[in-house]
Amino acid sequence: MNAPEMESSSAIGPESAADLERLVERKLVLWYYFAALTYLIVSMLGGLLMALQLIQCNELQGIELLSPGRWRMLHTNAIAYGFLANAFLGTLHWAIPRLTMRPVLSKPLSYLIFAAWQIVVVSTAVGILLGQAQAVEWGETPVWIDPVALLGLLLVAVNFMAPIAGAKGPMYVSLWYFMAAFVWTFLTYAMGNFIPQYVVCGTNAGAIAGLFIHDLVGLFVTPLGWGLMYYFVPILLKKPIWSHGLSLVGFWGLAFFYPLQGIHHFLYTPIPMFLQYGAVISTIAVEFVVATVIVNFFGTLYGSGRAVVTNLPIRWFYTGMILYFVTCFQCALQVTLTFQQLIHFTDWVVGHAHLVMFGVFSQWLLGIMTYLIPRLTGKEWYSRTLCEWHYWLSATSIVVMFLDLTMAGLFQGWSWSSMQYWDHSTQVSQPFWIVRVFAGLAMFSGQIVFIYNIYRTLSGPRTAPATGLQPATA
Ligand code: HEM
Numbered sequence: 243m244n245a246p247e248m249e250s251s252s253a254i255g256p257e258s259a260a261d262l263e264r265l266v267e268r269k270l271v272l273w274y275y276f277a278a279l280t281y282l283i284v285s286m287l288g289g290l291l292m293a294l295q296l297i298q299c300n301e302l303q304g305i306e307l308l309s310p311g312r313w314r315m316l317h318t319n320a321i322a323y324g325f326l327a328n329a330f331l332g333t334l335h336w337a338i339p340r341l342t343m344r345p346v347l348s349k350p351l352s353y354l355i356f357a358a359w360q361i362v363v364v365s366t367a368v369g370i371l372l373g374q375a376q377a378v379e380w381g382e383t384p385v386w387i388d389p390v391a392l393l394g395l396l397l398v399a400v401n402f403m404a405p406i407a408g409a410k411g412p413m414y415v416s417l418w419y420f421m422a423a424f425v426w427t428f429l430t431y432a433m434g435n436f437i438p439q440y441v442v443c444g445t446n447a448g449a450i451a452g453l454f455i456h457d458l459v460g461l462f463v464t465p466l467g468w469g470l471m472y473y474f475v476p477i478l479l480k481k482p483i484w485s486h487g488l489s490l491v492g493f494w495g496l497a498f499f500y501p502l503q504g505i506h507h508f509l510y511t512p513i514p515m516f517l518q519y520g521a522v523i524s525t526i527a528v529e530f531v532v533a534t535v536i537v538n539f540f541g542t543l544y545g546s547g548r549a550v551v552t553n554l555p556i557r558w559f560y561t562g563m564i565l566y567f568v569t570c571f572q573c574a575l576q577v578t579l580t581f582q583q584l585i586h587f588t589d590w591v592v593g594h595a596h597l598v599m600f601g602v603f604s605q606w607l608l609g610i611m612t613y614l615i616p617r618l619t620g621k622e623w624y625s626r627t628l629c630e631w632h633y634w635l636s637a638t639s640i641v642v643m644f645l646d647l648t649m650a651g652l653f654q655g656w657s658w659s660s661m662q663y664w665d666h667s668t669q670v671s672q673p674f675w676i677v678r679v680f681a682g683l684a685m686f687s688g689q690i691v692f693i694y695n696i697y698r699t700l701s702g703p704r705t706a707p708a709t710g711l712q713p714a715t716a
Pocket residue numbers: 285286287289290292293314317318321591592595596599600604678679681682683685686
């Protein structure tokens with residue numbers, strides 16, 4: 243049996259379909275989504291403020307609590323722990339019980355984790371604004387919050403592992419990815435937040451911090467993102483994944499090669515060269531692994547290509563996959579020492595970070611929300627046109643922002659390598675930084691449109707059974 247069969251009520255009969263409904267705590271999934279979208283807006287306001295600072299239009303100049311450096315950390319932390327973590331946790335509360343046909347270990351525990359996680363995220367934001375950030379990029383969570391966050395991650399793992407361990411059916415590749423993510427996220431968080439703080443210092447701490455920041459993307463965001471795509475894509479396309487074998491290659495390839503890559507952030511540093519070369523080689527290995535995953539998803543789409551036009555969630559997913567391919571292609575260039583000479587420390591890297599975080603993983607999560615919100619509320623979308631606006635504003639703004647920052651990075655690199663004064667590089671950056679503000683405003687407007695659409699949908703009448711924007715033929 244594959245995932246699409248499980249989802250179809252005709253395959254499991256009316257009683258078990260009702261059981262399936264009872265397995266999911268819909269209200270909680272919605273709460274997670276509301277929290278995620280709130281932090282997305284806060285984070286984007288931070289990004290906009292930082293972008294305005296760089297074109298010298300910061301109206302909050304001189305207010306220490308709201309200084310751009312602190313907003314920058316708020317921007318990245320609110321995205322990672324506020325938006326992405328909440329959106330993932332909400333979606334896992336939908337996907338895992340449905341895949342395993344078992345509820346999570348304890349619903350009260352789920353609500354406790356939800357509340358505790360919001361306390362962690364809000365305290366992190368307050369701590370950062372008060373100047374208590376820990377000196378680890380993306381691990382700026384003040385040190386006194388770290389043990390609570392780690393305990394939260396442990397409880398998340400226990401709560402979700404229970405249904406997976408008790409599942410009687412087949413072990414879907416999504417479940418492999420989820421289980422790995424629970425273990426890896428816990429270990430990655432512990433490594434990045436405790437080892438540089440208490441155990442090692444200097445270059446060693448730098449190497450660990452590099453490993454942490456990259457593993458946070460590769461061992462927390464990536465396995466959850468891919469696991470959810472392996473769950474939702476076959477269901478929406480109503481067919482099994484193209485190759486089960488390739489999906490396993492992707493999983494084990496990620497497990498073997500990803501953890502070794504972190505040092506590619508620190509090429510040309512005093513970290514021993516054999517470690518730097520090791521990171522370069524494992525990054526190239528991951529490019530091949532990623533290629534297998536992408537081939538598998540496009541193989542699955544083969545024969546159903548029209549779904550990208552007619553089925554909005556599928557369009558979000560496959561836009562993210564194309565952009566994933568672009569980011570990985572970029573990685574193949576930027577991991578070489580030759581290329582790093584030009585682009586290191588430039589906006590090229592910032593463009594790359596936005597492409598992967600918003601263009602790929604956020605777009606997947608926004609596509610999932612577009613699909614699930616009608617199912618969670620029993621109400622059809624208030625406006626399909628607004629859903630389309632949400633998609634187009636998000637997709638075009640990220641492409642513009644990415645191209646703009648990539649160009650800015652190249653100009654900055656050329657300016658530095660031709661030994662110009664520092665001011666020269668900031669002057670050539672100005673037009674690009676202005677374009678970034680407009681791209682950011684478009685991205686922000688897209689999310690406001692989405693939130694307005696959710697608000698109108700929730701305040702509208704119940705229209706069950708809601709299908710969530712996918713035509714029966716897609
Ligand atoms: C309103 C839209 C946004 C604007 C205007 C914006 C702007 C910025 C700015 C100005 C920076 C600092 C760059 C620097 O230090 O030179 C930044 C960093 C970053 N932003 Fe955004 N951002 C936006 C949305 C997002 C979203 C939606 C995400 C993720 C889903 C994101 C992820 C990141 C990351 C990961 C970094 C760190 C990049 C690095 O250190 O290389 N941003 N952003």
